[in-house]
Amino acid sequence: MYSPPPSDDDAKRMAAALMRAAAMLGATVHGPQVWGWHGRTLSHRANHPEHGASWLRLLSVPEQKAGGKLWEGTERAHAALPAVRKPTLHALHDHAGDGYAYRTELTAYVDEPVLSPDPVLRQELNLTDAWFATIRTTLSTIAATPTDRTAVRQEWISRAVPEYTGQPAPQIQHWDCAHGDFHAANLTQGATLLDWEGWGLAPRGYDIAMLYTYAQLAPATAAHIHREFAPLLDSAAGGTALLVVCAELLQSASRGDHPELTPRLRALVDRC
Template sequence: MNDVRRRAWMEGHLEWAAGEFGVRRTGAPVHTSRLHSVGCRVLDAGQDAWLRVVYADPEWGQGSYLGSNVAANEILGVPKPIVERWREWDDNGRRMRGELSTFVADRSVSAGMAPSTEPHLSDQWIADLNHALHALATHPLPKHGMDPNHLNDGIRAFFGVEVDIADVPWTTAHCDLHWANLTAPHLTILDWETWGKAPVGYDAASLLCATLAYPALADRLRTGLGDFLGPPTAHIAILTAATRYLRFADGGELTELALPIRRLALETIDQL
């Protein structure tokens, strides 16, 4: 279906889910950039909450990602929404899921993965992010997450470098850390749909790649997240993140980041 029809279809399910959850919509629908999910602010027994509807589709990904936001409720010490109620249903063979979560008052830093203007963030915000990533790293390593073979193939294809990512340390990670999934002025990490295991430092490296259009902020991240971006293990994490962003650029997205990310990757390769 085209984008206009998909928007209407998703908003119809959002309206239906509001009735099923017994909540009243108080905000306009907010769609993700690829129209994979839609959400809005609602009142649940007089309290603000967030209602979200998402669908399973082979174009988006394989696996049990529909349940990942609920599974992330077990992660402690990280500022994030909590899914309080959920249910699934089918629409002509397509699996749908509705989730009612705690409401986050602060807005995302950016509407997209990379901000269109330079974010102005306090030193405390960066310190809070560093603390959150450390807390996330202490969560028991899950079985699900990034595929080492896929990552190895990407690094080889883009940079001609042979590495064995399976041999580097792995940790629990958000796996999609960018500026649309972070709020300010108070830090909350949103969208835990793809969290799982990743090479150590991957989240910090992913955010760094999304920030390279703003060198001053990128330097602040290198300092504030130095525990993740400073050790030698960060070299593999940076190449992994760079590969993901360059795949986006190959598809016509985030093309403005392609050149600075290639520069970062080449500098990283020199340090291997």
């Protein structure tokens, strides 16, 4: 979940690394710390003399694991998806020390509330037709983007779907580019899409299947999402995407995340 690292030493190490990066980028941080999934990232609001209101986000990994998909996701999304509503990337800063590598991204601050403080949607939303129209355009643009990145692998699907759903693993016939983490905590009320580290190829319909699945504790909103995207979600490809997302979230639940969602996930699997 969104929380500091289990170790206070790691939290202090990352906070110090972010402050060093802020100084190198010429940014002044303010406001509270914002931790990412299980304390893997640390973010802060910031001011920048050239770019104004900004957002600093620091990713920390063991030094030998620097680089790769998660490391470069924001940078490559900035280049590959210029028409999509997302924070503008202003600058990057990489440094290493004490066995860890750090990448800090300086992006524009998006002054729009997110739909939910965490991925699982627990309160009903009043999403407008205009919001859905923007999201539909966004998803179409992403899906049509050529990429060599991978968000979900067939090898993982072949292993995880039987293990966590009890259903046979599908062989994916249609792969589209996807955001890869398309849930209410990464979507704003202005339909801006945040957190681009994991984007890449995924089963067709994967993004909207994820938004719909994470919304199951808000049934009216889930039903609204389904109505807006019924042609996709009710298709064969959409059913496969739902099954894959359910496997992913059930795997996450097996590790202690969002256990309250598990019964709804099981019910969705039975309908896939």
